[in-house]
Each structure stands twice: as structure tokens, then as C-alpha cells.
Amino acid sequence: MEDREKLNRLRWRCTRRAMLEMDLLLGEFLETIYPTLDPAQANAFVALADREDLELWPLINGSQQCTDPIEAEVVALLRNVRVK
Amino acid sequence: MTTQTIPVRKFDAVIVGAGGSGLRAAIQLSEAGLKTAVLSKVFPTRSHTVAAQGGVSASLGNSEEDHWHWHMYDTVKGSDWLGDQDAIEYMCRMAPEVVVELEHFGMPFDRTDEGKIYQRPFGGHMSNFGEKPVRRACAAADRTGHAMLHALYQRNVRANTQFFVEWMALDLIRDQTGQVLGVIALEMETGDVVAFHAKATVFACGGAGRIFYSSTNAFINTGDGLGMAARAGIALEDMEFWQFHPTGVAGAGVLITEGVRGEGGILRNSTNERFMERYAPNAKDLASRDVVSRAMVTEINEGRGCGPNKDFVLLDITHLDPATIMKRLPGIREISIQFAGIDPIKAPIPVVPTCHYQMGGVPTNYKGQVVGDDHSPVPGFYAAGEVACASVHGANRLGTNSLLDLLVFGKSSGDTVIADIRAGKIGLQPLPDDFADRTLARLNRLDHQTGGSDVSETRLELQRTMQKHCGVFRFKDMLVEGVAKILDIEKAVAVTQIKDKSKVWNTARVEALELDNLIEVAKATMVSAEARKESRGAHVRDDAPDTPANPNGRDDVNWHKHTLWHRDGNRLSYKPVIMKPLSVETIALKTRSY
Numbered sequence: 001m002e003d004r005e006k007l008n009r010l011r012w013r014c015t016r017r018a019m020l021e022m023d024l025l026l027g028e029f030l031e032t033i034y035p036t037l038d039p040a041q042a043n044a045f046v047a048l049a050d051r052e053d054l055e056l057w058p059l060i061n062g063s064q065q066c067t068d069p070i071e072a073e074v075v076a077l078l079r080n081v082r083v084k
Numbered sequence: 085m086t087t088q089t090i091p092v093r094k095f096d097a098v099i100v101g102a103g104g105s106g107l108r109a110a111i112q113l114s115e116a117g118l119k120t121a122v123l124s125k126v127f128p129t130r131s132h133t134v135a136a137q138g139g140v141s142a143s144l145g146n147s148e149e150d151h152w153h154w155h156m157y158d159t160v161k162g163s164d165w166l167g168d169q170d171a172i173e174y175m176c177r178m179a180p181e182v183v184v185e186l187e188h189f190g191m192p193f194d195r196t197d198e199g200k201i202y203q204r205p206f207g208g209h210m211s212n213f214g215e216k217p218v219r220r221a222c223a224a225a226d227r228t229g230h231a232m233l234h235a236l237y238q239r240n241v242r243a244n245t246q247f248f249v250e251w252m253a254l255d256l257i258r259d260q261t262g263q264v265l266g267v268i269a270l271e272m273e274t275g276d277v278v279a280f281h282a283k284a285t286v287f288a289c290g291g292a293g294r295i296f297y298s299s300t301n302a303f304i305n306t307g308d309g310l311g312m313a314a315r316a317g318i319a320l321e322d323m324e325f326w327q328f329h330p331t332g333v334a335g336a337g338v339l340i341t342e343g344v345r346g347e348g349g350i351l352r353n354s355t356n357e358r359f360m361e362r363y364a365p366n367a368k369d370l371a372s373r374d375v376v377s378r379a380m381v382t383e384i385n386e387g388r389g390c391g392p393n394k395d396f397v398l399l400d401i402t403h404l405d406p407a408t409i410m411k412r413l414p415g416i417r418e419i420s421i422q423f424a425g426i427d428p429i430k431a432p433i434p435v436v437p438t439c440h441y442q443m444g445g446v447p448t449n450y451k452g453q454v455v456g457d458d459h460s461p462v463p464g465f466y467a468a469g470e471v472a473c474a475s476v477h478g479a480n481r482l483g484t485n486s487l488l489d490l491l492v493f494g495k496s497s498g499d500t501v502i503a504d505i506r507a508g509k510i511g512l513q514p515l516p517d518d519f520a521d522r523t524l525a526r527l528n529r530l531d532h533q534t535g536g537s538d539v540s541e542t543r544l545e546l547q548r549t550m551q552k553h554c555g556v557f558r559f560k561d562m563l564v565e566g567v568a569k570i571l572d573i574e575k576a577v578a579v580t581q582i583k584d585k586s587k588v589w590n591t592a593r594v595e596a597l598e599l600d601n602l603i604e605v606a607k608a609t610m611v612s613a614e615a616r617k618e619s620r621g622a623h624v625r626d627d628a629p630d631t632p633a634n635p636n637g638r639d640d641v642n643w644h645k646h647t648l649w650h651r652d653g654n655r656l657s658y659k660p661v662i663m664k665p666l667s668v669e670t671i672a673l674k675t676r677s678y
């Protein structure tokens with residue numbers, strides 16, 4: 001798959017989610033922070049975006065902790081997203 | 085590509101939508117041995133049903149005495165007597181059965197000490213025909229919708245339902261007699277356009293809350309089912325009725341629960357006034373949803389809104405002890421920081437009344453059959469869930485009745501399909517020669533458009549127009565102007581242009597196609613709302629106020645009827661409300677007061 005296609009698929013999976021909160025957060029992250037990630041972080045983000053909202057939300061609001069250190073870095077960045 | 089070269093796949097039934105209603109219908113069909121396809125824009129357990137936290141209602145009577153007839157009374161009253169009483173009786177009678185069935189499918193409901201399903205109180209749930217609150221809501225912690233979807237999905241996997249994930253249905257296929265023969269759909273991963281030819285087509289595509297600028301609905305709710313139905317000549321019912329929640333974060337729409345005002349949160353205008361004292365001297369900020377929403381809009385309209393555009397009010401909890409906020413309202417601080425950029429311990433949260441639920445939709449009866457103007461079924465076409473209007477919610481929905489609607493009418497639509505196939509009423513009729521022409525023309529137009537309009541700008545314009553002209557509190561002149569504006573926006577939608585013309589994962593194309601559906605819903609809503617010259621349920625007009633002759637502004641003499649909006653000619657017709665239940669006496673018209 002070409003890069004454009006991969007990015008578009010990721011865009012769809014970030015902005016057509018079950019909860020509005022997640023559409024907003026992941027959509028904003030994709031546009032502003034994702035392009036600045038290193039490859040390991042980018043992979044971790046793709047894996048996070050594949051999770052279900054009710055698995056992801058507790059990580060973002062801090063009620064659950066990540067076990068993987070790279071995933072934790074990405075979640076910390078996600079927590080800092082401010083939706084305009 | 086031409087209609088003659090489109091690949092055709094054949095099924096007994098095709099279901100569009102894999103939320104609660106689609107998955108419930110699919111279980112009936114697959115378990116009956118029918119070859120069933122379920123199409124979804126997203127993986128099934130990412131459907132919007134996940135967002136439902138509150139619960140699902142059923143008069144199980146596990147904690148205290150309850151009866152389906154009382155539930156029926158509450159639903160008729162909640163609907164402001166616009167709900168069809170046959171469908172409401174059917175839903176409330178079936179509720180205990182479908183909820184217990186869901187339990188058997190593996191739904192992890194909260195339990196009482198004796199191991200029964202635990203039930204909690206919820207607004208509008210009363211015993212003995214409106215006498216006192218009753219515990220009727222069944223929940224699985226605060227993840228009821230999520231747990232429900234997982235239970236239904238697992239059951240479908242067992243039953244061999246065939247899922248088509250990340251596929252978007254584009255249009256209905258109908259023949260000259262009006263029979264529905266399936267859908268045309270786009271596979272996002274390949275860009276291929278395929279016909280799903282079926283004996284029965286079930287719409288379970290959810291709501292269209294994204295027509296409003298401020299909406300609690302996820303981005304996926306673009307009303308595709310309504311757009312497809314309208315383009316195929318099916319009239320849409322009661323589209324003027326939308327439920328709003330008073331406190332969505334301004335701009336983002338994310339819901340701030342009523343609990344914040346319960347804990348002492350206060351609404352303030354630009355002069356820092358606690359304005360609810362003027363509108364509801366006793367209940368103040370805890371007055372009912374519609375009273376609070378209307379007060380907020382009045383403040384904004386009279387120039388006392390906050391911010392540079394004076395278009396929101398403030399929800400203030402800065403006077404509460406930070407320890408209380410952290411303890412009792414933990415999620416709210418996070419939400420406010422992330423979606424409003426404000427720490428509510430230090431500053432008030434900007435909020436506006438926000439669209440939450442669509443009461444209208446594709447007209448159906450309680451068997452899940454889509455019906456025409458005269459209540460007669462459209463052969464081969466069925467619908468359930470938020471896309472459908474059975475009509476059980478009438479002019480306003482009772483909390484927790486939506487998840488119930490998914491289960492009851494998901495199941496009944498499945499059962500009716502099985503019965504109709506077995507009785508030979510529907511079969512695999514041949515596809516007309518031109519069955520995909522209009523869809524292909526639409527795709528072709530999009531690929532070749534030059535000098536056209538931008539999709540996201542046009543969508544934003546549509547959403548802002550709906551919010552301003554057709555929001556929670558409605559004004560005659562604004563509605564009239566709104567109709568003209570929305571018809572202008574329709575012209576821009578007709579010439580949308582996309583830069584990316586590729587086939588594989590072309591999300592720009594998909595978003596343009598979603599906008600084609602949003603505009604149909606927006607027109608139906610604006611035109612139906614402008615025409616209905618009364619206030620009823622969630623449709624509240626400034627020029628139809630509360631008077632002794634018309635309490636709450638409701639005018640039963642002229643307006644106790646369902647609206648039908650026809651895309652062709654942008655025209656309205658009306659049909660009577662079904663007042664005769666299936667087995668009990670009519671619940672007679674009465675003023676709605678709580």
C-alpha cells in the first residue's frame with residue numbers, strides 16, 4: 001500500500017470512531033503531532049488507533065497506565081492535545 | 085464503469101449498519117439460516133451505540149413493582165402524544181423479553197444481591213401511570229452500549245453473519261414497481277463499486293446528528309440511510325424533532341453530564357449573572373433539559389452570550405472545592421481541559437445546547453417494515469434503530485428507550501423478513517437495466533467537477549445554518565430564512581470538488597458522499613420545522629407559546645399529525661398519528677407536564 005493510502009486509512013480510523021471525544025482527539029493528533037513522531041512512535045500510534053474507544057479512553061484520562069514505554073510516550077502526547 | 089459491468093453479489097438479506105439495531109436484526113436472519121450480509125463504514129464494535137452509557141429500559145420489576153403498561157404511558161407522554169400507540173405498546177411489552185434474551189447472549193448487566201438484573205431510576209420513568217419514579221433502567225456499569233455491541237457481535241460471529249467492514253452503502257436499488265432490491269456500495273480499501281442484490285434490505289444506519297454544528301454525535305452520524313431513502317423516493321417522517329442536551333462544550337459538542345449542575349454548577353451569562361434564577365426561580369440550574377436549553381438560547385439571542393462572538397454561556401464550578409471536583413466529577417475536568425482548553429477549577433466552561441438524538445427518520449411500522457404515505461409496506465425494505473421512525477419516540481425520546489428500540493425493532497424487522505420470504509411475498513426480482521446509473525453519475529460528477537465548492541467548507545456552512553436557524557429554540561423568521569439558506573447550500577453541495585481522484589482509500593470522496601446525505605437531512609429538518617406552526621416535545625417555537633387554549637404551545641386541532649417530507653419537489657404531506665394500541669385502551673391526549 002502506498003503512503004498516501006496508509007495515511008488515509010489511518011485518517012478514517014481516527015475520525016470515524018464510536019465516541020465523539022475520540023474523533024476529535026485522534027483527528028487533531030493526526031494532523032498536528034503524528035507528522036513529528038519517530039517511526040517507533042508512529043507505529044505505536046497506529047496500534048493505539050486500532051484499539052477500541054473504551055480501551056483507549058482510560059489510558060488517555062489517566063485512570064489506567066500503559067505497560068509499553070513507547071506507547072506511554074505517545075499516550076502522554078495524546079493527553080496534551082487541545083482540540084480547537 | 086457502467087451499470088452492466090458492476091459486480092453483483094447475491095444474498096437473502098443485506099443489512100446496512102452494524103450498530104445495535106443491525107446486529108440484532110442479523111442474529112435473527114443468520115440463525116434462521118438466511119444468507120445475510122452486514123455492511124458497515126467501520127468495524128462493528130466501533131459503531132456509535134458504544135457511546136450509550138445510561139442504560140436500556142424494561143419493566144422487569146426486579147427492584148420494585150413495574151408494568152409494561154406504565155412504561156407505555158411514560159413513552160406516550162414523553163412523545164408528547166406524537167408516538168404511534170401500536171408501536172409503543174409493542175416495544176414496551178417486548179422489552180422484558182429482549183433484555184433477558186440479551187442477558188442470555190452474554191451481556192454483563194449489573195446485578196442485585198440475588199443475582200437479578202439491577203435496575204436504576206432514570207428521568208421520566210414512573211410507576212402507576214405517572215405517579216412516582218420507578219427503577220426501570222438496566223445497565224452494565226457506564227458501558228452499556230459497548231457491552232451490548234460486544235454481546236451481539238459475538239453471537240453473529242457464531243451464526244456466520246458475513247461482515248463487509250469499511251464499506252459505504254451509496255444508494256438503494258428499486259425497480260419500477262417500487263420494490264427494494266438491495267444497495268450499491270463502495271469498498272473503501274479498493275474503491276470498487278459493488279451491487280448487493282437481496283430479497284430483503286434492512287436499514288440500520290443510525291442517526292444524522294452531524295447536521296448540527298454542535299452535536300454530541302460522533303463524526304460517523306451523517307444520516308446516510310436517510311439520504312439514500314430520500315433519493316429513492318421514500319418520504320422522511322417527523323424530521324423536525326431533534327433532542328438537544330443543554331450542556332455540550334461550545335465548539336466541540338462533547339457532553340457535560342447533568343451531574344455537574346447536580347453538584348452545584350451554575351450557568352452564567354456575559355454579565356456574570358446566574359440567569360436561571362429568572363427563568364426557573366425554584367429549580368434554577370436544575371430545571372428540566374428543555375427549560376434550561378431555551379433559557380440559554382434566549383440569553384445568547386438577546387446579546388448576553390460570552391466570547392468574541394457572544395455565542396455561548398458559561399458553566400461555572402469554580403466556587404466548588406477542588407477536592408470535590410476531583411472526587412465527584414473526575415472525567416469532567418479532563419474533558420474541559422482537552423476540549424475547551426479550560427481547567428474548570430480555575431475558570432468556567434463554555435457550553436451551548438447541543439444536538440443529541442434524532443426522533444424522526446424512515447417511516448416504519450412496529451414490524452420493522454418501511455411504509456409509504458398510506459402506512460402500506462414498501463416491499464423488500466425494512467428499517468430499525470435511530471434511522472427509523474416507528475414511531476415510538478414521537479416528538480421527544482425518553483432516556484434509555486433508544487437502546488430498547490434497537491433490540492425490539494432489530495429483532496422484529498428480522499422476524500418480518502423471515503416471514504415475508506417464507507410466505508413468498510419477496511424474492512430475488514431481476515435488477516432493472518439502469519439500476520446503478522444514478523449512483524455512477526454521482527460518482528462521475530464528483531471525479532470530473534471543476535471550479536466547484538470545497539467539501540469541508542460547505543459542510544461547516546450547512547452545520548452553522550442548522551444550528552442558527554433550526555436549533556433548540558425556533559423563531560418564525562429564522563426558519564423562513566433558514567429554508568432559503570439551506571436551498572442555497574444545496575446548490576454548493578451539488579458541485580463539490582475533490583482534489584484526490586485516486587481509488588484506494590480515497591477519504592475525500594467518502595466525505596463528499598456523506599455530505600450528499602447530510603444535505604437531504606438538513607432540508608427535511610428545516611422544511612418540516614418551518615411548516616409546523618406549533619410547539620410540541622422537542623420542537624419549540626417562539627411564536628407558539630404556552631397559552632390556556634394551547635398549553636405548552638401544542639395545537640392538537642391542527643398539528644396532531646406526522647410530517648412526511650418528500651425530496652421530490654421539497655414537499656410536505658401529513659398522516660394521522662396511530663392512537664389505537666394493539667390490546668389496551670388509547671392513552672388519550674393530555675397536557676404534558678412533569
Ligand SMILES: Cc1cc2nc3c(=O)[nH]c(=O)nc-3n(C[C@H](O)[C@H](O)[C@H](O)COP(=O)(O)OP(=O)(O)OC[C@H]3O[C@@H](n4cnc5c(N)ncnc54)[C@H](O)[C@@H]3O)c2cc1C
Nearest residue numbers: 101102103105125133136138139253290469470484486487
Ligand atoms: C453520547 C450518547 C449517549 C447515549 N446514551 C444512550 C443511553 O444511555 N440509552 C439509550 O437508550 N440511548 C442512548 N443514546 C442513543 C443511542 O446510543 C443511539 O440512538 C443508538 O445507539 C443508535 O443505534 P443504531 O443501531 O441505530 O445505529 P449506530 O450504532 O449508530 O450504528 C450505525 C451503523 O450504521 C453504519 N453505517 C452508517 N451509514 C452507513 C453506510 N452508508 N454504509 C454502511 N454502513 C453505514 C455504521 O458503520 C454503524 O455500523 C446515546 C447517544 C449518544 C450520542
